[in-house]
Amino acid sequence: MEIAVKIINEVKKGLEELYGQQVSDNLVQLQETRPEFEGQLTLVVFPLLKMSHKKPEDTAQDVGQYLVSKVPDVISKFNVIKGFLNLTISSAQWIELLQSIQQDDSFGFIPVTDKSPLVMIEYSSPNTNKPLHLGHVRNNLLGWALANVMQANGNKVVKTNIVNDRGIHICKSMLAWLKYGNGETPESSGKKGDHLIGDYYVAFDKHYREQVKELVAQGMDEDVAKNEAPLMKEAHAMLVKWEQNDPEVRALWHKMNEWVYEGFDETYKALGVSFDKIYYESNTYLEGKEKVEEGLKKGLFYRREDGSVWADLTKEGLDEKLLLRSDGTSVYMTQDIGTAKLRFQDYPIDKMIYVVGNEQNYHFQVLSILLDKLGFKWGKDLVHFSYGMVELPNGKMKSREGTVVDADDLIATMISNARQMSKDKVNKLENITETEAQEIARIVGMGALKYFILKVDARKNMLFNPEESIDFNGNTGPFIQYTYARIRSILRKATESGIIVPEKLPTDTELNDKEIALIQHLQGFAAAVSQAGVDYNPSCIANYCYELVKEYNQFYHDFSVLREEDEKKRFIRLSLSAAVSQVIKNGMGLLGIEVPERM
């Protein structure tokens, strides 16, 4: 049992005995003691004054004396400062706690059972007309980490992806490929499939602009010209053919989408993310129409004279929202309703989480209301896990201005920079093969990227500075990985020199402040995990790991583990190191960050 829980129970008993009243949990506030005072845990007595009818100091004195006399093996000392009762926990208690943490591989995780709620998490959601970029990277990393955190909190998790594989955008790429491609394929060009398609999307845009410019030069209004340009007309014609199931268009669409998927798979693999179930918009966009018609019959929506269908959300404080165009085709919202329908058929979903950028906050506000009206039980409290934009030092990331950072380029750069960094450290990585060195570079490079992005509160817009992210000093992934590798090295050396830590640690050893601080901090891992689940913010975990590592580094520089002469002390320090490394591994694992055995 956690020490804090034990103490809270004792305090409650004590209060009852001292003041003759039952106390609710929220009145017993226990927190870590500030470093400048003696003790490790502090009871805040202010909330108890109404019951004791005494001064804060006297109340604290009462409780302190009670604890020391009643449970001397837990609380060895206490002191009172104003309304704060500082408690000193006995070493034996800390050692027992350490032991229990160390023996539990999945410390801090709640096991998933048959009765656990099922949480579906949608993330990634790429378009099939261009490669993934930095914004997608944040999305994927957050989605993956969130899925891990939810699972660690005892939920069944289904990771899902909705691929936006239809629409005018993909027609643009297809058309450009037909016109300017000369039959180019990923094999013939050596390009990754998604990049190849992306290039044709850019080519379309280039030629299209030229056409518009020309038309404007001939005296046409720009807005008219944008619709009248032959390329745009052709693209629209192609979309119509696609919707009519034209075999040729469909065959081309299939072929080109396959190229893109192969490219995406490579990127996903490099990022270390995966999905349990992938939905394609081409399969779901018609489903939504049915639901909308259904809602129309029930009187939830209404039809305008031109035939378009709308939802009136003015009662909910929102606007009216279009659900079907006047020509009967579906819009974005309709598709999301359709996807929801299919998902609900496939899984007994208790909670749905959408990982989507904050530019779509309004969309999800509306979607939640619509799904609720349509009778989806999880619709009302669906979660839009909204994250901020990634900005670059020279301004916003805009694909039009060419300031977009490609995901594959970024990954490659991170890894090669990590490789360069370790090469510069002459004394490191000796006796290591080239493939091992490359693998370490991959782990470290990806760790730097992932940690840099995940440590920031998801809701906030963040600044991605490519140069800074590669700096391995400070609050970075490699700093944490490095500490892990060092601990593993100590443990290896301990085994080599025949030091075997006994099953049961000796509890009659006095601990110093730094050792206690570390054990105390380790205990906080469980809290960080549940906090991350409640807040839906994996950054809690990242910051927890960093704090732990900082604390361990101080410990590391002050004490010698292997050279410690007192055997009992050595066992405890070794055990402590092992526990720290285990928690780091688990914590980083939640973020999708690997930790190397050596680096």
Place this chain on the structure above:
RNA sequence: GGUUCGGUAGCUCAGUUGGAUUAGAGCAGCAGCCUUCUAAGCUGCGGGUCAAGGGUUCGAGCCCCUUCCGAAUCACCA
């Protein structure tokens, strides 16, 4: 204009359900520390009106109100 979200050190960010005279890290700057279990590290110094004002109470960076600044969104785009 409506709605939503942000504003903490020169820069990038933490800050758990409100808690302790002195609000924390990292980077950048300065000064120390490698015969040492991996120095990608550790120690110290300087740097702040927590956007501004008011309120709630024993106590506010955190809760409430007002104002200022920034972002997103308010399409028969996705």
